[in-house]
Amino acid sequence: MIRFDDVIIKIGDFQLNANMTIPKGFIAVIGQSGAGKSTFLSSLSGHQDIDSGKILINDTRIDQLPPNQRPCSVIFQEFNLFPHLSIAQNLNLVCGNHFFVSEGARKKIQEVLEKVGIGELIDRLPSQMSGGQQSRAALARVLLQKNPILLLDEPFSALGPNQKSELIELVYSLTKDQGVTVLLITHDPKDAEQVADHCIVVKDKEALGPFETLEALREDGPLTGYL
Amino acid sequence: MFLTHFSGLSMSLTSSDMAAIEFTFIQAAYSATLSTVLAIPVAKALQRQKFWGKQFVVLFLGAPFILPVIVAVLGLILVFGNNGLINNFLGFFGFDPLKIYGFWGVILAHVFFNLPLAIRIILQGLNDVPGEKYRLILSLKLSFTQKFFVLDWPVLKKVCPSIWAVIFAICLSSFAVALTLGGGPKATTVELAIYQSFFYDLDFAKAAQLALVQVFLVFSVVVASQFIIRPETVLGLNIKTSNYSHSSFEKALDFLIIIVTLFFILTPILAIFLFGFAGIFSLPTAVFKAASLSVQIAILSSLMSVFFGLCLTTKIGEVVGSLGIAVSPIVMGAGTFLMLKNFGNPYLLAIPVTAIVNALISLPFVIRILKPPAEEIRTEFNNLSRAIGLTGIYWIWWVYLPMLKRPIGFSLGLAAALSMGDLGVIVLFGSGEIATLPLKIYQLMGAYRLDEALASALLLSLLAFGSFAVFDRIGRFL
Numbered sequence: 001m002i003r004f005d006d007v008i009i010k011i012g013d014f015q016l017n018a019n020m021t022i023p024k025g026f027i028a029v030i031g032q033s034g035a036g037k038s039t040f041l042s043s044l045s046g047h048q049d050i051d052s053g054k055i056l057i058n059d060t061r062i063d064q065l066p067p068n069q070r071p072c073s074v075i076f077q078e079f080n081l082f083p084h085l086s087i088a089q090n091l092n093l094v095c096g097n098h099f100f101v102s103e104g105a106r107k108k109i110q111e112v113l114e115k116v117g118i119g120e121l122i123d124r125l126p127s128q129m130s131g132g133q134q135s136r137a138a139l140a141r142v143l144l145q146k147n148p149i150l151l152l153d154e155p156f157s158a159l160g161p162n163q164k165s166e167l168i169e170l171v172y173s174l175t176k177d178q179g180v181t182v183l184l185i186t187h188d189p190k191d192a193e194q195v196a197d198h199c200i201v202v203k204d205k206e207a208l209g210p211f212e213t214l215e216a217l218r219e220d221g222p223l224t225g226y227l
Numbered sequence: 228m229f230l231t232h233f234s235g236l237s238m239s240l241t242s243s244d245m246a247a248i249e250f251t252f253i254q255a256a257y258s259a260t261l262s263t264v265l266a267i268p269v270a271k272a273l274q275r276q277k278f279w280g281k282q283f284v285v286l287f288l289g290a291p292f293i294l295p296v297i298v299a300v301l302g303l304i305l306v307f308g309n310n311g312l313i314n315n316f317l318g319f320f321g322f323d324p325l326k327i328y329g330f331w332g333v334i335l336a337h338v339f340f341n342l343p344l345a346i347r348i349i350l351q352g353l354n355d356v357p358g359e360k361y362r363l364i365l366s367l368k369l370s371f372t373q374k375f376f377v378l379d380w381p382v383l384k385k386v387c388p389s390i391w392a393v394i395f396a397i398c399l400s401s402f403a404v405a406l407t408l409g410g411g412p413k414a415t416t417v418e419l420a421i422y423q424s425f426f427y428d429l430d431f432a433k434a435a436q437l438a439l440v441q442v443f444l445v446f447s448v449v450v451a452s453q454f455i456i457r458p459e460t461v462l463g464l465n466i467k468t469s470n471y472s473h474s475s476f477e478k479a480l481d482f483l484i485i486i487v488t489l490f491f492i493l494t495p496i497l498a499i500f501l502f503g504f505a506g507i508f509s510l511p512t513a514v515f516k517a518a519s520l521s522v523q524i525a526i527l528s529s530l531m532s533v534f535f536g537l538c539l540t541t542k543i544g545e546v547v548g549s550l551g552i553a554v555s556p557i558v559m560g561a562g563t564f565l566m567l568k569n570f571g572n573p574y575l576l577a578i579p580v581t582a583i584v585n586a587l588i589s590l591p592f593v594i595r596i597l598k599p600p601a602e603e604i605r606t607e608f609n610n611l612s613r614a615i616g617l618t619g620i621y622w623i624w625w626v627y628l629p630m631l632k633r634p635i636g637f638s639l640g641l642a643a644a645l646s647m648g649d650l651g652v653i654v655l656f657g658s659g660e661i662a663t664l665p666l667k668i669y670q671l672m673g674a675y676r677l678d679e680a681l682a683s684a685l686l687l688s689l690l691a692f693g694s695f696a697v698f699d700r701i702g703r704f705l
Contacts, residue, residue, distance in 0.1 A: 093615050
């Protein structure tokens with residue numbers, strides 16, 4: 001359970017308020033460009049400091065912890081993989097601090113790559129892979145991190161609609177039985193409709209919800225004017 | 228007079244000291260003005276003419292930067308000296324010979340070193356003019372003068388003062404040129420006066436006073452230049468336009484300018500290769516010993532310089548690292564010598580001191596190479612690194628060093644080449660026993676063993692360019 005207690009985030013003239021409790025499951029974060037969706041997610045991942053309020057996960061305050069000490073994994077819109085490292089080396093970075101890829105780590109990496117469907121690409125550089133394959137590699141990395149919260153900051157926005165839908169489905173299938181809470185930022189209500197149990201709507205300087213997806217997508221629901 | 232009580236030190240500047248200060252300023256002003264003014268037509272010619280090998284011409288313009296000063300001076304003597312190519316040519320037609328030693332020799336050498344720098348910066352400025360502007364000019368059918376004022380003048384107005392300031396600052400503390408081509412009451416710079424007080428008069432107090440004057444002079448210029456140098460980015464849609472048409476006269480003039488410039492820059496270098504080649508296989512062992520010492524110092528100083536550079540790739544770091552420009556090798560060397568003198572024999576520490584000073588001298592260039600890509604890495608991969616907890620030594624191992632390997636290789640090469648050619652601090656600390664290759668060449672020149680000096684100069688050039696190429700290649704292919 002994630003709780004935002006009277007959280008206020010200020011960036012220059014921009015301000016975002018959030019006061020909500022987010023249940024476990026697949027949550028879509030939806031709103032217009034510039035509304036503050038990424039800021040909202042970054043406050044949870046620790047990449048954005050909050051100005052007041054508290055963020056708690058299972059009643060433990062986490063808003064003062066650095067990103068790597070929070071139980072969250074993130075896939076960003078871009079720069080998810082280091083371009084000069086092979087996929088094995090990229091994924092090895094979350095297998096503990098080592099100067100080389102050990103045999104044990106390589107085996108674990110191979111297994112998780114098989115799960116996301118790119119087992120044969122373990123020694124490729126990101127530049128030798130398609131956008132979809134890179135997204136799968138990033139997904140493999142967060143699976144290795146084994147955190148209970150997965151934050152997806154529009155990671156598939158550069159892909160075509162079919163590929164995007166396929167990857168969202170893959171995330172859903174890989175996380176649904178693991179008790180992982182997924183927060184997916186999207187512009188597209190169809191993505192929410194596809195997999196989300198709940199939606200958080202970010203508009204008018206405020207993160208609202210969570211709403212049940214069907215309720216959020218109703219014509220007179222909180223997304224009125226956006227749909 | 229202000230300097231008289233500067234920092235509480237009692238200063239007594241004699242008339243010869245004042246003459247040295249005056250000469251330092253005048254030669255720097257002449258050198259900066261000539262280099263900047265002469266660079267304008269060359270840069271313009273290079274910008275508007277397209278020809279096969281243009282990129283090599285621009286590349287060759289970078290050669291004087293890593294060419295050891297003593298080698299360039301020897302090359303210039305071969306071309307412009309008493310028995311040089313030009314004077315032989317002039318003598319054939321009954322003209323008076325040119326004089327390479329003294330005021331004009333110093334200016335000639337400074338123009339040789341700094342003209343290419345000025346050309347490259349002006350060329351960059353001219354190339355940054357958005358293509359849309361050229362397209363507009365084409366449609367307006369303007370005259371030559373109108374085109375100059377609309378297209379070139381805004382660039383020159385912005386770029387030239389800063390180039391002038393940079394070259395002026397470089398020439399204020401260019402010791403090796405003054406040492407080899409200057410000297411005497413009419414052509415002594417402050418740095419040369421420091422060296423003379425140190426080496427010939429053994430007047431360390433006077434050397435310290437003059438070092439303070441030198442620091443004050445250069446520091447004032449560096450501070451003043453901050454008000455002149457205003458970098459600005461010209462933004463456009465990056466539309467590439469083919470060259471607008473030129474008259475055949477313009478074309479011929481441009482090519483003449485480019486050929487004369489290449490002749491001026493490449494002839495001294497080629498002369499060294501031509502005249503030095505014969506003697507390179509029969510050089511005395513002492514020269515190879517000096518070369519070996521130069522290589523060792525170059526490796527040590529380039530590693531130190533890049534290490535410091537990697538630690539200083541921030542805004543504050545750049546300011547700290549740039550202090551090396553204000554404090555020249557001679558001043559640093561003199562200061563270190565005086566400090567060490569109180570604790571023991573400074574000559575025993577010639578090698579580490581030379582390596583450290585050389586590292587600090589190349590540090591501003593190294594930081595300028597490393598800082599932009601380092602900042603880019605930090606900006607682009609900060610979120611990812613923080614998200615996966617990749618910090619400290621592991622971040623340096625997996626991200627910082629491998630992503631910077633190309634600029635690191637280039638920096639190592641540049642720092643090694645600059646160190647290899649340095650004839651600064653070693654003249655204070657060196658001796659008959661401990662001599663780097665540039666010092667050895669200077670000693671051979673002083674002993675009128677010109678053939679050996681030329682062959683050694685060729686060896687030094689090969690080592691300087693070779694070390695640059697090797698490190699650069701390592702950075703590319705590692």
